[in-house]
Amino acid sequence: MIDHSAQARSARRTNWAGNITFGAQQLHMPASVGELQEMVAGGTAVRALGTGHSFNTVADTVGSLVSVAGLPRVIEVDQDARTATVSAGLRFGEITDTLHRRGLALHNLGSLPHISVAGACATGTHGSGVGNHCLAGAVRALELVTADGSLVTLRRGDSGFAGAVVSMGALGVVTRLTLDLVPAFDIQQWVYEAFPQERLLSRFDEVMSEAYSVSLFTGWHGGAVDQVWLKQRVTEDGPRTAPQRWHGAKLATGPRHPVPGVAAEHCTQQLGVPGPWHARLPHFRLEFTPSNGEELQSEYFVARRDAVAAYEALDRIRERFAPVLQIGEIRTVAGDDLWLSPAQGRDSVAFHFTWVPDTAAVTPALEAVEEALAPFAARPHWGKVFTMAPGTLRGLYPHYDDFDRLAARFDPAGKFRNGFLAHHFPRDA
Structure with missing residues (x-):
């Protein structure tokens, strides 16, 4: 996590995962909006920093980082x-x-x-x-x-x-x-194990629609998905009992962590125990650090209609990325109209990859995944690691140019532009 203490404000700092060292020499933490306005107006290169959970340089700058965590709580x-x-x-x-x-x-x-x-x-x-x-x-x-x-x-x-x-x-x-x-609303959460891959591919939409939230966790071993996490809303009829078998998968007998072999104490409560939405929808509990940060992450969104074909394309090359993978996750996201949302204009399926913390080893795996998903117009998560060229990104987002013009209108001198934006949204594109 980012340290906002006074002593740390002039020190070098990294993102949560430790793979990015920010180029800024100073972190500003204004105590009021007025102070923030004055700092931004007087700066030449400024970037907002959140909780540091991005895995690339989206928040980096050679100028001033600014955290709004010190503004009055509202x-x-x-x-x-x-x-x-x-x-x-x-x-x-x-x-x-x-x-x-x-x-x-x-x-x-x-x-x-x-x-x-x-x-x-x-x-x-x-x-x-x-x-x-x-x-x-x-x-x-x-x-x-x-x-x-x-x-x-x-x-x-x-x-x-x-x-x-x-x-x-x-x-x-x-x-x-x-x-x-x-x-x-309240949620019940169950985990099923060893979900047959052929059942997933033959009934993908049915499987992903069987609960309010469904997540598939897989190490891409072939043959079976390691875990299915079902988060089901509690209805007026009250809590329900889950079957021991679900689409050929077996109900877990105890709490599970998404990464095989890792203790489940940091995860939200499972085994069908009803609880409020905010205590079940996340995978991890706020009172614990969900990971030690020793990882890289990537994620790619494809149209839901292409989910099975995209899955099969990845499965064919799993030997090229599985050796550097800690765990994969597959989730659905409803389409929206936000210009740079990875789900813009299409109901989507997101293929997530949690990698080992080794950029040199992971980069060839990323290239292989992106090549396999290219026929499906896969869009990357903006806060995670990807290698796509700006020209590729431009073709994936119908409002790419609209966004670039909007950014230029709000920030004509490029005060908020950094290396990440300059690379992915080059002004001479």
Whole structure:
């Protein structure tokens, strides 16, 4: 995790995984929006830093890093409108209990409740479920400090809003977000093991639609998926009992961790014990560090209609990437209209890879995966490791040029541009 202490603010720092050392010499942590406006207006190269859970240089800069974690804590719930306005630096795990006590909930959560609201939305982070959009899909409005220090609010329906939510910090430093809410609900979670691969491929849509949230974990060994995590909403009829067998898979007899052989104490409660949405939708519990960070991660989104063909393409080359893989995860994400969301315009399936922490060894595996998924117009997760060229990315996003023009309008001098944005969105493209 990032250390925001006064002593650390002038020290070199890394991301959560330790594979990126930030180039900035200074981390600013303003205590007020006014202080943030002054700092941004006076800076020449500025990047917002969340909780450091990205695995690439999306948050890096040679200028000043700024954290909004020190801004006044805001959780304003509008019961009638079913919205919550929250300060951008708060982690999801810091707002969910308040929402639940008010009888409300977010539609979904990511695997980790440890990530900041703004950072997760800015990179297109998501949970799972055929009817569930990425986390940014809940954003109704956002407030941000732009390059000249102005405080700007964009609301759903405003010009440019669809390009501003998943924007990787290119438009400014987000200070608040207003999120859509739904009535609070309870979840039961079960894990099934040794799910036959042939059953998955013959009934993919059925399998992924059988619970509110479904995650498949696989080491890509061939023949079977290691684990299926089912997160089922509790209905008015009350909790239900899970069958011992499900599509040929066997119900786990105790709690499980996604990575085989790792103790499950850090994971959310399983075995069908009912609990509130925020205590079951993530895979990991807020009170524990979910991992030691010794890993790299990548993720690619394909249209759900292509999921089986994409799976088969990856299965054919598994010997090229499985040796450097810790675990893979497969999830569904509902399509949205956010310009740079990896699920923009299409219901999607996301193929996630947790790699060993060895960039040199992982890079050839990434290239093999991207080559195998290229026929399916696979889009990468913006906060994870990928090797796609800018020209390839441009062809994957219908609103690529619209976003580039929006960023240039908000930030004509390129104050928020960094090496990551300059490479993936070159202005001479």
